[in-house]
Amino acid sequence: MSRAVPPLLRLSGLSKSYPGVRANDDISFDIAPGEVHALLGENGAGKSTLVKMIYGLVAPDAGRMELSGAPFAPPEPRAARAAGVGMVFQHFSLFEALNVAENVALGMDDAPPMRQLARAIREVSETYGLPLDPNRTVGDLSAGERQRVEIIRCLLAGPRLLIMDEPTSVLTPQEVNILFKTLRQLSAEGTAILYISHKLEEIRSLCDTATILRGGKVVGTTDPRARTARELAEMMVGAELRSPARPATAPGPALLEARALSLAPGTAFGPALKGVGFTLHEGEVLGIGGVAGNGQEELLATLSGERPSGPGTLWLGGQDISGLGPNERRALGILGAPEERLGHAAAPDLSLTENALLTGTVRRPLVRRGFIDRRAARAFAEEVIRDFDVRTPGPEVAARALSGGNLQKFVIGREVLQAPRVLVVNQPTWGVDAAAAAAIRQALLDLTGQGAGVIVISQDLEELMEIADRFCALNDGRLSAPRPMAGLTLDEIGLMLGGAHGMHPPDAGPDTGRDTGPDAGPHGLGAASRGAR
Amino acid sequence: MIHLERRRAASRFWTLAVPVVAVLATMLAGAGLFAALGKPPAEALRMIFWDPLLGPNAEYFRGQLLVKAGPLILIACGLAVGFRAGIWNIGAEGQYIVGALSGAAVALALWPAESPLIFPTMVLAGALGGWAWAMIPAFLKTRFGTSEILVSLMLVYVAQNLLAYMAFGPMKNPQGFGFPGSRNLQQYPSAHNAELIAGSGLHWGVVAALLAVIGTHLLMSRHLLGFRIRVAGEAPRAARFAGVSPARLIRFCLGLSGALAGVAGMFEVAGPSGQITDSFNANYGFTAIIVAFLGRLNPWGILAAGLLMALTYIGGDLAQLMLGLPAAAIQAFQGMLLFFLLAFDLLTQYRIRWKGART
Known part of the structure; x- marks a missing residue:
């Protein structure tokens, strides 16, 4: 970027405090027109607060912003959008029962008539290579396609700056490539992009500049292409990173076995499990990849006993456990940690002590004759907090007051410390910062060292490549045959996942793409990712 | 502009202060209401809140206080357990009636036999009756997914008609000279739920209410089952995920609240009321909902709220009698209490921000 180009957005001295936290402290940087600018930082580094200020959701305490040289202080998102700032959130806000065009209309400040809007959606989707049929019901769309709805909603407003919060966390590698092509095209046309991600390889392949936040302050601005992923991660964490060490053990005898396990969908738009079969051995990590929403939640629910499957479908060392409930399975040593931390793995308004009780009463002596032993429960919670480095003022704090990463450490720690024979985790490091993710992965590997079997359901393929012994893909409720992780490339994994959704024109039904897969393999990202390992 | 901002954690101060603020707001709004009706507001409030406790003839009213508060607390304890789990039994009034009918049926069937076993059997029958009536919405909800709110509420009207039928038909006193209503159980020593200390209003139902408070406290804050109920809510x-079966929870919560309401009805018919009449029920089952919320679904809070509510009942009657306040005004006054409670409850989860226009 030449110095002569005036910045599109200039932040000078932005600060924002919340009670007890300085979320943003004197943040200054520029974004040039057409620049793809990465915002990097651990959880709690202040990335969200910063983009919320730019998008008008939060007002800064001090400092100023300029957009194309004019003062910019959006009092609400509507004003930010009018000034040409669009944002795609990490969590979609879409109505599943409505179609694409209706969803887009609901998010617009003044929506044109439906027919005109549908035409505009088609045009934008063709121009930017984001196939999307405006008449399809959102409930039938893949996560990648849902994200396109959000992106197209932004693009229809013709933004000058597009903010993207962790956009690839829900995408397959192929879908990531489609997205990056679009983003590069937008950038070439002069739209600046502020890109938030944990995935350093992506940032290295996509972004021109990276601003790194730590503890609410800018700790560096760098060209991510000139740095290794490890260097970027260490700038983020401010310390040296340790890669998980794997205890050298050979997989032992079979432990948990699923035979033709099927499950009806739980909701109208939920997927079903279709004839899932696998064998988990002692001392191994079985990685199950795939985009969330393809049966991942259901698989965890049926393994944990929340939604038991038909008789004869799940076996633990020769015992049919298909009909057992969650606590009976806990007694046998099958523990789990669901993806959704708040509301499923933990109750938001209960304290950490109480959340330790939630699953800990079967394998830990926390209850005497039906009565809760408060002291023991508290000691157990404190043990989890200590061993898993959960940052919290104490065990009496409500779960929802913890940051996502800290709560995740607590949830995983709670199960790991109960010495499971089988541990099933879904998205164990989703939204968790690099240091915490490494700690969680290490804990999972340590379990296998003690002879436990671990099933890791994750859409983070790099994570699975790092810790899994064998890999299967879960797509549309079907589980592929497991293959040894060693030797699998990211491209092959992408194909196992059923190929990219929407690599085909929108009119071709959703199913045609699944089995044939894309003929064009991904480039750039796959190579870069492997290069980093 | 007023903005609501969600608190990171529920405010401890407001959790405790809301009931007090709600009572004060009710007094204020009530005073306005009474003034608008042309009655002296200060005097009306004094009659409702002060006279039954410390005014002239207070010794009579003080006994009434326990008589009225007993069933309210007993029913509200059961309801609170369900409400904590998100199971909304609105039909305690019906379970109360059926419990009373069941208890009275035992007594009337055995009359005039005398035995110390009769009264305990009646208690059991009352509990069973209320439990069975509450199991209807429980069964329909777990089997067919119906709303327990609607079913339990509608069963109140069924119970009321059942009550009228019993009072005019099968349970009518054969020696009652054709008047509707059953034999008076107060004149049947083995069945009579008499005052334990004369003039105090303390009968077995009040004892049961106190036991319910202690039991609910132990259940909800010490026992694993109570913990699971809270998590479910x-x-x-x-x-x-923690292994709680929703169906079992529904059956337990509805069954418990039904049984407690049934027992309350039985103590009432065997004691203060004495007989089954078509107007036997006195809305205790509905008022207990207010009591449960006013007491923050906490058993000790319910104990206080039940006494307060009983006070407004007695004081309300007194104000009706002395000042000619219409009964509807008293009911509106009691309703305002719940209204203000729920309104101010917002403050426990949200803080109010006054935001001026920004430049």
């Missing part, structure tokens, strides 16, 4: 998916 706050995070249903987390509860299922």
Whole structure:
């Protein structure tokens, strides 16, 4: 970027405090027109607060912003959008029962008539290579396609700056490539992009500049292409990173076995499990990849006993456990940690002590004759907090007051410390910062060292490549045959996942793409990712 | 402009202060209401809140206080357990009636036999009757997914008609000279739920209410089952993950609240009321909902709220009598209490921000 180009957005001295936290402290940087600018930082580094200020959701305490040289202080998102700032959130806000065009209309400040809007959606989707049929019901769309709805909603407003919060966390590698092509095209046309991600390889392949936040302050601005992923991660964490060490053990005898396990969908738009079969051995990590929403939640629910499957479908060392409930399975040593931390793995308004009780009463002596032993429960919670480095003022704090990463450490720690024979985790490091993710992965590997079997359901393929012994893909409720992780490339994994959704024109039904897969393999990202390992 | 901002954690101060503020707001709004009706507001409030406790003839009213508060507390304790789990039994009034009918049926069937076993049998029958009546919405909900709110509420009207039928038909006193209503159980020593200390209003139902408060306290804050009930109310998916069966929970919560309401009805018919009449029920089952919320679904809070509510009942009657206040005004006054409670409850989860226009 030449110095002569005036910045599109200039932040000078932005600060924002919340009670007890300085979320943003004197943040200054520029974004040039057409620049793809990465915002990097651990959880709690202040990335969200910063983009919320730019998008008008939060007002800064001090400092100023300029957009194309004019003062910019959006009092609400509507004003930010009018000034040409669009944002795609990490969590979609879409109505599943409505179609694409209706969803887009609901998010617009003044929506044109439906027919005109549908035409505009088609045009934008063709121009930017984001196939999307405006008449399809959102409930039938893949996560990648849902994200396109959000992106197209932004693009229809013709933004000058597009903010993207962790956009690839829900995408397959192929879908990531489609997205990056679009983003590069937008950038070439002069739209600046502020890109938030944990995935350093992506940032290295996509972004021109990276601003790194730590503890609410800018700790560096760098060209991510000139740095290794490890260097970027260490700038983020401010310390040296340790890669998980794997205890050298050979997989032992079979432990948990699923035979033709099927499950009806739980909701109208939920997927079903279709004839899932696998064998988990002692001392191994079985990685199950795939985009969330393809049966991942259901698989965890049926393994944990929340939604038991038909008789004869799940076996633990020769015992049919298909009909057992969650606590009976806990007694046998099958523990789990669901993806959704708040509301499923933990109750938001209960304290950490109480959340330790939630699953800990079967394998830990926390209850005497039906009565809760408060002291023991508290000691157990404190043990989890200590061993898993959960940052919290104490065990009496409500779960929802913890940051996502800290709560995740607590949830995983709670199960790991109960010495499971089988541990099933879904998205164990989703939204968790690099240091915490490494700690969680290490804990999972340590379990296998003690002879436990671990099933890791994750859409983070790099994570699975790092810790899994064998890999299967879960797509549309079907589980592929497991293959040894060693030797699998990211491209092959992408194909196992059923190929990219929407690599085909929108009119071709959703199913045609699944089995044939894309003929064009991904480039750039796959190579870069492997290069980093 | 007023903005609501969600608190990171529920405010401890407001959790405790809301009931007090709600009572004060009710007094204020009530005073306005009474003034608008042309009655002296200060005097009306004094009659409702002061006279029954410390005014002239207070010794008579003080006994009434326990008589009225007993069933309210007993029913509200059961309801609170269900409400904590997100199971809304609105039909305690019906369970109360059926419990009374069941208890009275035992007594009337055995009359005039005398035995110390009769009264305990009546208690059991009352509990069973209320339990069975509450199991209807429980069964329909777990089997067909119906709303327990609607079913339990509608069963109140069924119970009321059943009550009228019993009072005019099968349970009518054969020696009652054709008047509707059953034999008076107060004149049947083995069945009579008499005052334990004369003039105090303390009968077995009040004792049961106190036991219910202690039992609910132990259940909800010490026992694993109470913990699971709380989890189910706050995070249903987390509860299922923790191994709580929703169907079993529904049956337990509805069954418990039904049984307690039934027992309350039985103590009432065998004691203060004495007989089954078509107007036997006195809305205790509905008022107990207010009591449960006013007491923050906490058993000790319910104990206080039940006494306060009983006070407004007695004081309300007094104000009706002395000042000619219409009964509807008293009911509106009691309703305002719940209204203000729920309105101010917002403050425990949210803080109010006054935001001026920004430049």
